[in-house]
Amino acid sequence: MASLIDNDAHRTEIFDSLPYYDNDLEQNPILREKVERELAREPKPPQTLHPRVPPPIELFKDKPGLAAELARVESHQPLAPLDTVRYQLPAPTSTPGTDEEWQQALKNAQSQLEHQRIRHTNLALLQTYGPNAWRIHNYLLEATAKQAETALEELKQRTTDVNRERKNSQTRIGNQLTSLENKWTELISSILQIEMANVALDAEVDRLNKKEAELASI
Numbered sequence: 065m066a067s068l069i070d071n072d073a074h075r076t077e078i079f080d081s082l083p084y085y086d087n088d089l090e091q092n093p094i095l096r097e098k099v100e101r102e103l104a105r106e107p108k109p110p111q112t113l114h115p116r117v118p119p120p121i122e123l124f125k126d127k128p129g130l131a132a133e134l135a136r137v138e139s140h141q142p143l144a145p146l147d148t149v150r151y152q153l154p155a156p157t158s159t160p161g162t163d164e165e166w167q168q169a170l171k172n173a174q175s176q177l178e179h180q181r182i183r184h185t186n187l188a189l190l191q192t193y194g195p196n197a198w199r200i201h202n203y204l205l206e207a208t209a210k211q212a213e214t215a216l217e218e219l220k221q222r223t224t225d226v227n228r229e230r231k232n233s234q235t236r237i238g239n240q241l242t243s244l245e246n247k248w249t250e251l252i253s254s255i256l257q258i259e260m261a262n263v264a265l266d267a268e269v270d271r272l273n274k275k276e277a278e279l280a281s282i
Contacts, residue, residue: 082234082237082238083234084230084231084234084235084238085234085235085237085238085241086238151176151179153169153172153173153176154169154172155169156169
């Protein structure tokens, strides 16, 4: 099989093998060993990337917190336990306690109260709108999954069709090559037979010429 690639610089013809038809390696194990030795002699690919390959993208360059979390996940480290101290209501350590300590405790209690109020509001909103939101979300996920499955099946079918077409095409071309090779062998055999017949005729002609010369000399 051959294909043409046109560009502004040159015109290149690329020949492809016929893997569905060629079985020389299976018939001749020695050829496989030679191919493996030849492949081992090939230079290894360079370790450095090509200049046109873009550099790797550094994620969360300006967000150290997310970068640290990404590094933790990549290193398979466990998640740090939740800080429960922030949810406690510590009283002043001294007795009876200074004004600053009581002010700090009061602010902490107000923060905890506001936090609980927000949690109650979020739970109320979730209870009211959450089921429908999750149903819609699940519906969208199912639709996306079905689209992905359909695209996957189409891609598999296209791959199967391409492979089937390649196999049929290569088998047909391989049969043509075999027919042409047999015809070439027959023609070579005919040519050799003709050449041998010519040699025999030349020898016969020389013999007759010598005999004619002997008869003429008598």
